Amino acid sequence: MRYDAVLVLDFGGQYCHLIGRRIREQGVYSEILPHNIKTEDFKLLNEKFDVKGLILSGGPASVYDANAPKVDVKIFDFGLPVLGLCYGHQLIAHLAGGKVGPAKRREYGVAYVTIDKPVGVLKGLNRMEKVWMSHSDIVFSVPPEFEVLACTENCPVAAFRHKEKPIYGLQWHPEVVHTEKGIQMLRNFLFEVCQCKANWRMEDLIGRMIEEVKAEVGEGKAIIALSGGIDSSVATVVAAKAIGDRLTAVFVDHGFMREKEPEFVKNIFKRFKINLVMVNAKERFLKRLKGVVDPERKRKIIGEEFIRVFEEEAEKAGAEYLIQGTIYPDRIESGFRKFSDKIKTHHNVAGLPTRIKFKKIVEPLRDLYKDEVRKVAKVLGLPEEIVFRQPFPGPGLAVRVAGELTEKKVEIARKADKIIREEIEKSGLKRKLWQYFAVLTDTKATGVKGDARTYGYVVAIRAVESREAMTASFARIPYRVLEKISTRITNEIPEVVRVVYDITHKPPATIEWE
Numbered sequence: 001m002r003y004d005a006v007l008v009l010d011f012g013g014q015y016c017h018l019i020g021r022r023i024r025e026q027g028v029y030s031e032i033l034p035h036n037i038k039t040e041d042f043k044l045l046n047e048k049f050d051v052k053g054l055i056l057s058g059g060p061a062s063v064y065d066a067n068a069p070k071v072d073v074k075i076f077d078f079g080l081p082v083l084g085l086c087y088g089h090q091l092i093a094h095l096a097g098g099k100v101g102p103a104k105r106r107e108y109g110v111a112y113v114t115i116d117k118p119v120g121v122l123k124g125l126n127r128m129e130k131v132w133m134s135h136s137d138i139v140f141s142v143p144p145e146f147e148v149l150a151c152t153e154n155c156p157v158a159a160f161r162h163k164e165k166p167i168y169g170l171q172w173h174p175e176v177v178h179t180e181k182g183i184q185m186l187r188n189f190l191f192e193v194c195q196c197k198a199n200w201r202m203e204d205l206i207g208r209m210i211e212e213v214k215a216e217v218g219e220g221k222a223i224i225a226l227s228g229g230i231d232s233s234v235a236t237v238v239a240a241k242a243i244g245d246r247l248t249a250v251f252v253d254h255g256f257m258r259e260k261e262p263e264f265v266k267n268i269f270k271r272f273k274i275n276l277v278m279v280n281a282k283e284r285f286l287k288r289l290k291g292v293v294d295p296e297r298k299r300k301i302i303g304e305e306f307i308r309v310f311e312e313e314a315e316k317a318g319a320e321y322l323i324q325g326t327i328y329p330d331r332i333e334s335g336f337r338k339f340s341d342k343i344k345t346h347h348n349v350a351g352l353p354t355r356i357k358f359k360k361i362v363e364p365l366r367d368l369y370k371d372e373v374r375k376v377a378k379v380l381g382l383p384e385e386i387v388f389r390q391p392f393p394g395p396g397l398a399v400r401v402a403g404e405l406t407e408k409k410v411e412i413a414r415k416a417d418k419i420i421r422e423e424i425e426k427s428g429l430k431r432k433l434w435q436y437f438a439v440l441t442d443t444k445a446t447g448v449k450g451d452a453r454t455y456g457y458v459v460a461i462r463a464v465e466s467r468e469a470m471t472a473s474f475a476r477i478p479y480r481v482l483e484k485i486s487t488r489i490t491n492e493i494p495e496v497v498r499v500v501y502d503i504t505h506k507p508p509a510t511i512e513w514e
């Protein structure tokens, strides 16, 4: 069966992959391609899918920079509908001879756009719509073969279209949830402009992932890093379906796990027919991290040590392949693409040492977002405890204890984490929150307990709402729940004298503190 597909050309924007995922959510297949894809490669793709349209993503460059990423203009000759978003919007205008330049006022965040002509991509929209902007350049004018469809106070050409060809540009980001009618705009492009059929399903993706693991591993053996989080659990089940008992799942207890984590993992996976090896590596991790304060170094060391442990286990199992549950946001924020900025090193990506003994690392979930992984998990029959588990970072509590790691500090963070989890779960807020956890800060403060002066740690509570971890808002947790958590932490953990609540969104903060 040939799927209808809309392809996204990647100019390095933070939200680029989100576009692909939003399209797939509408039942249309989508893939992200490098912006400089050759027309021949493009033709090959067109043999696999019915390519119905192209989206040019946003990106951090300026179209008039000498080395700004460009697109092979021959692609426009295919006559396919094209939608440019942000940088893509500016690029189309620039290539057509329009005027693009720095905006007097940069716009980041919510903006109100006036829609003068609700046609094509903007069909059915109101005169005033709430959109998400994030740009420093704008389009000042377009040539006569184009018409302006919308503007904002700072942006005279916020949307345009070609008068005869199906070419559109939007200055804003319809793929981001803060653009209120973003989905409608994308649906207009898919179904009105590109005339796509919605004939793609999540099950097709599972089949493709299984086939991919089979093809990559061949007759070989593989091990997988199973952490008990949703990503590695899904990757384990996918890999087991692909290669059966040639797979060994390895759970490494690096000592930065949540309370009773190894028991939890053992319990869940005994229901599946999977070779599971539990490794207690607490001592070696702590030894390597002695005296290390810098968060990025911590992440690198943990990533490296992980790989070393896996290499040893792989040798025992006779496995030459490593399978990982890396998902898309892990990769984008590790700066794996040439035109995007590195934010932090996620341990299972850029933290990998360059000298790897595995023949290959296979990452079947690499293009998925967390909630897509949840859907896959349900289809695969994984239990609710896994499907709705909050994400937990690979380096675990190590990135939730600021400064040097000691067994004592990790234990405090673990106890505080347990209290927060229990109270949030009791309050019924669990499913509303993306993550909720404790951070042991490296600030000490004065307190008074039982009429005596105390001097001890400050614990921060972090709880966020998010859809895919690329952006997040701090959660407005009721004071009574915060109060309960604070009281329990200071009562039950003698070393803690003060509890604070983190009220920072992402951006500018990240979700984890380190």
Ligand code: XMP
Residues within 6 Å of the ligand: 330, 333, 344, 345, 346, 347, 348, 391, 392, 393, 394, 395, 435, 469, 506, 509, 510, 511, 512, 513
């Ligand atoms: P940040 O802190 O970058 O986190 O806003 C985004 C999401 O990723 C999780 N996270 C990680 N996941 N390995 C992982 O598998 C890591 O090294 C890592 N660091 C952060 C974080 O918990 C949040 O859900």
